[in-house]
Amino acid sequence: MTPRCAVLDDYQGVALSMADWSPLSDAVDVHTLRQPFRSEDEVVAAIGDCEIVVAMRERTPFPASLLARLPRLRLLITSGMRNASIDLDAAARHGVTVCGTASNTEPPVELTWALILGLARNVVTENTALRAGGPWQSTLGADLHGRTLGLLGLGKIGTRVARIGLAFGMDVVAWSRNLTPERAAEAGVRAATTKEELLESSDFVSVHLVLGERTRGLLGAGELRRMRPTSYLVNTSRAAIVDQPALLQALRENWIAGAGLDVFDQEPLPADHPLRTLPNVLALPHLGYVTRRNYEGYFQQAVENITAFLAGTPIRQLH
Structure with missing residues (x-):
């Protein structure tokens, strides 16, 4: 069965146009979600069937309580190499690899x-x-x-x-x-x-x-x-x-x-x-990192992270 990948909080609807996702076309079913989640239940309902999730900064937190409710999740990617809203210890306990991307200052x-x-x-x-x-x-x-x-x-x-x-x-x-x-x-x-x-x-x-x-x-x-x-x-x-x-x-x-x-x-x-x-x-609505160059880097490196993970050699891991 083809693994599913959810790209979260794509507010502007641009995630799929900011990178070349074609290397994943035969290997992963990628879909985007534009609306913010109002509760943990909404997150589980939306991505509970996904093995891979791409998160945008800290827009959707991943505490231990949520990670425990996502048994299919295997790879979580965040834009940037630091994300205080992801419980890395809980992710490790649940067998979830967490990777990041570069982010311009x-x-x-x-x-x-x-x-x-x-x-x-x-x-x-x-x-x-x-x-x-x-x-x-x-x-x-x-x-x-x-x-x-x-x-x-x-x-x-x-x-x-x-x-x-x-x-x-x-x-x-x-x-x-x-x-x-x-x-x-x-x-x-x-x-x-x-x-x-x-x-x-x-x-x-x-x-x-x-x-x-x-x-x-x-x-x-x-x-x-x-x-x-x-x-x-x-x-x-x-x-x-x-x-x-x-x-x-x-x-x-x-x-x-x-x-x-x-x-x-x-x-x-x-x-x-x-x-x-x-x-x-x-x-302003948290626009500090929201530029074309940053988004192109985030999503292109997300594709690279997924490709490397599927090959058994994860890159840019967060610890």
């Missing part, structure tokens, strides 16, 4: 700057007014040149964001628990002594940390109150790094000027969620 960097610039120059507000025949020039933009950009995290993405900030003539400062002044200097930026120092001194704060036990809830009410009322918070990393109720309060009570958000504690964001309508929020 440039797209989330570019989107970070789209949010920063959109916030600074009130792009959405002014464009909406222009289209509606409203007032001509109703806002004053926030300057970037000469202002301070604070980066929480100075890894691959944070370092690239820093370079662009420097090109804009910004003073760039960074902080993470393990960041040294020497490492910051290599990137051309200053290392903040403390997280609090960074928050208090920055006009724009951008989050570029990996979500983990030490970073979950890193920015709570106390930290957000340390930011200036004229400053902006940008998060293109993971929502849980910022305490979400505290962020809502900060935005509603104007502790900060606004936020640019590409990640949320629930995705897709519910239709009635306040982040969809708060006037000082520029929100």
Whole structure:
């Protein structure tokens, strides 16, 4: 019997056009699913007969409870080489091989700057007014040149964001628990002594940390109150790094000027969620990695992963 492969969360309906799937045409029955799942039961009903699943980032989690309900599953592929929503230990116990793909760091960097610039120059507000025949020039933009950009995290993405900030003539400062002044200097930026120092001194704060036990809830009410009322918070990393109720309060009570958000504690964001309508929020539907080049890489390498697995030599395994 031909093994079945489900490509999950293909929101835009492009998965099959982003790669050459023909090497699998005689070996695997491939189908795509476009709608997000609302429950674990829905996932089981949709892919319970599949031996192979291709997941898009963390859109559909695979905890131990779900893996136990998918006895036919043998290969799980995720875009990217890290996926915190897959229980790798449970996968191993159930005999599921988990593989990943490469992921480019440039797209989330570019989107970070789209949010920063959109916030600074009130792009959405002014464009909406222009289209509606409203007032001509109703806002004053926030300057970037000469202002301070604070980066929480100075890894691959944070370092690239820093370079662009420097090109804009910004003073760039960074902080993470393990960041040294020497490492910051290599990137051309200053290392903040403390997280609090960074928050208090920055006009724009951008989050570029990996979500983990030490970073979950890193920015709570106390930290957000340390930011200036004229400053902006940008998060293109993971929502849980910022305490979400505290962020809502900060935005509603104007502790900060606004936020640019590409990640949320629930995705897709519910239709009635306040982040969809708060006037000082520029929100996008988790587009950081969603570019043609990334998708072409994800799906072409997914085909390669499936081919290698079927040949008995899995590649790009996650451990």
